[in-house]
Amino acid sequence: MPYPEVMAESVKKVEATRERRLRETFPRLTPQEKKALLESYHPDYRSETFRPLAVGPNAGQKVPNELADLLEAFSRIDPDTFDLSRVDYETDVLIIGGGGAGTAAALTAQEAGTRVLIATKLRWGDANTIMAQGGIQAADKPNDSPVRHYLDVMGGGGFVNIPQLVWALVLDAPLVIRWLEQLGVMFDKEPDGTMITVHGGGTSRRRMHSCRDYTGMEIMRTLRDEARNRGIQALEFRPAVELLLDDAGNCVGAILYDLETEEYLVVRAKSVVLATGGMGRLHVQGFPTTNHYGATADGLVIAYRAGAEMIFMDTVQYHPTGAAFPEQILGQLVTEKVRGLGAHLVNCDGERFIYELETRDAVSAAIIRECTTVGKGVVTPTGMVGVWLDSPMIDLLRGEGTIRKALPAMVRQYERFGIDITKEPILVYPTQHYQNGGIVMKEDSSTSIPGLFVAGEVSGGVHGRNRLMGNSLLDILVFGRRAGVSAAQWAKAATLGTPTLRHVKEYHEQLIRAGINTDRISPLVLPDYTAPHTRIRRLGGVPVG
Amino acid sequence: MSVAIQREVEQVDVFIMGKRYQVPKGLTILKALEYAGYRLVRGVGCRAGFCGACATVYRKEGDFRLRVGLACQTVIEDRMYLTQIPFYPAVKKTYDIEQLRPDADTILRLYPEVTRCLQCNTCRKVCPQDLDVMRYIAAAARGDIAKAADLSFDCLQCGLCTSRCPAEISHYNVATLARRLYGRHLAPPAPHLTARIRELTEGQFDKEVAQMRALSPDQLQTLYAERDIEPEELVPVSKKDED
DSSP states (O other): OOSOHHHHHHHHHHHHHHHHHHHOOOOOOOHHHHHHHHHHHOGGGOGGGEEEOSSSTTTTOEEEHHHHHHHSSEESSOTTTOOOSSOSEEOSEEEEOOSHHHHHHHHHHHHTTOOEEEEOSSSTTOSGGGGOOSOEEOOOSTTOOHHHHHHHHHHHTTTOSOHHHHHHHHHHHHHHHHHHHHHTOOOOBOTTSOBOEEOOTTOSSOOEEOBTBOHHHHHHHHHHHHHHHTTOEEETTOOEEEEEEETTSOEEEEEEEOTTTOOEEEEEOSEEEEOOOOOGGGOGGGOOBOSOTTOSOHHHHHHHHTTOOEESTTOEEEEEEEEOSSGGGTTOBOOTHHHHTTOEEEOTTSOBOSOTTSOHHHHHHHHHHHHTTSOOOEEOTTSBEEEEEETTHHHHHHOTTHHHHHOHHHHHHHHTTTOOTTTSOEEEEEEEEEEOOEEEOOTTSBOSSTTEEEOGGGEESTTTTSOOTTHHHHHHHHHHHHHHHHHHHHHHHOOOOOEEOHHHHHHHHHHHHTTOOOOOEEOOOSOOOSOHHHHHHHTTTOOOO | OBOOOOOOOOEEEEEETTEEEEEETTOBHHHHHHHTTOOOSSSOSSSSSSSOTTEEEEEETTOOOOEEEETTTOBOOTTEEEEEOOOOOOOOOOOOGGGOOSSHHHHHHHOGGGGGOOOOOHHHHHOTTOOOHHHHHHHHHTTOHHHHHHHHTTOOOOOHHHHHOTTOOOHHHHHHHHHHHIIIIISOOOHHHHHHHHHHHTTTTHHHHHHHHHOOHHHHHHHHHHOOOOOOOOSOSOOOOOO
């Protein structure tokens, strides 16, 4: 038993109730119960952690304080002195972000006959895409239909999703799966080719396709391999820190920052695809996150500064099952596939408190309720609180060996710290996972800025106020592919005006007029996890916030 | 959430690229580097054991063994000597996956160096995923694409195998080729997917889509609340061959 004594006693209770729980069903929430649960316990309802924006297209609308700090900040670039006449790269379509959405866009833009260039913050493929373990949704089984998929997405999102985007998502889904199949993605299949599919939270049909629990990794490495085969170039370690607009307001490139040589580079393009992902590394409300190191909302910041409108930025998705023990993997993802395969969530007494495949917002709220008001969380030696995810049930339900075959990444993750998830439950607590909203887009991935297209987590609208599992890998590919096509079409017709940073200058003026007196600069680019005492020394003894 | 528990944290010594730092016991190598004041650009990625960016090399004091791991998944020990591998060059051949045949000739033509394997098994010993790297290279060399794809599936492409291989094989790129050959040419396409795409192309859902589009918000919510949920079918999820 790897668990310290205080936790081990609770594990015994979990084991004691397992036989009984295997036979019992737990009721789903009614719409009224779900609403009440969310309003009382979901972090989105802690109003003091949000504030209305002072400037920009969404002025007056509330966003998390951590994001507002970056939106109400000044550029790294001085728009008055920066020399845009010295162009370092010139291309038809510039794709900012080298994750799944950006790489998909690069492939389709190139197929459409344009020159493409990817600029990305870290290595090509270092993105949340590779961390998506559980699967990708598509209604492709005989008992399923895109219409059912639509209904599940709308219900999961609180019925506020932009319908046209949801239709694009669900109707393109089978085409995306076929595209991946033809690129050689190894889906979990029966010998005759039938996809092995399971449920995710909020699905009414088993439509979660997977590649063991390395689904995003398998998709990302395949797309990147294909892009390399096709000679697509990626500028690694060169994140975008500002967009360029021309006289007519069209997006015509970006300024990149080389993280190693510390140079600013000017890229001229006829159109731009923004696929920079989300904001997990802002640690909204102090939550740990499942997200990649580079998930710092850069895309939101530079697009908003350029005048792009955002939607649903007052809602953040907390994944119900982030690791709460051991300390070393705090907040890391425990895939929803664990619940999809049948594992229960239980409290310190080994009792269930929520139907496990409710939507993520509801399950997270229920765990928070159990650990606060109800007082039946399990406390770790370092003071974290969580509930048990009873993973050993999966083998009991589906046969010995299922966990090792279906969840090798999870087994390995915990084995590194001496925990055998086939025999022992794991402790979990909600963790910041996904940016539900983002830059408003249309079905063709276009935005309110001509020549600027968005795809993936940086975009908003398709998932409403809560995304379902397996719809993010789908989203990045559906809209990544669409963005590539649209950006290519735009590039073919575009005439290049003179690039300017006038929007940055005007944004700065708005900030000053709004009385925002700050030395904050953005985008953040990377979080700083160095210890406070080192930061103080770096600044010559001046304490930092 | 956390409840406040204040406690003295024991400090240990680590040597980062030879420089000594005191850091709290129990940190991962990645967090120890950061605690010591290093703002990482290279050698860091997902921070969760999935991306392979943080391949790390270390020795324990007085131990002849050179150890490797992922910095985000390896806990520090007292008097550990460590560094990150910022980048390691590997060979990546280009090809048109459509045109390739799933056999040994394909792999040997693109990556002939797989035949230089000395069977030293270092690749397997250094793999932080505990994959049987040497065996998948052997499978690839003899044209057993399915085996190479299966054995290499959990690869994170961290490149530690490639950094240590005396035969200078770029294992993880061979593995990618094997998996793509398998996924494209050996695994049968999903028949239900073919059927669904045909139905979509023929417009079979157009009427249902139009009906759904015409619903009022109330009707949509009622339909959602009343929708039936497919029961879970409790069978083993994966039926992969064992050897």
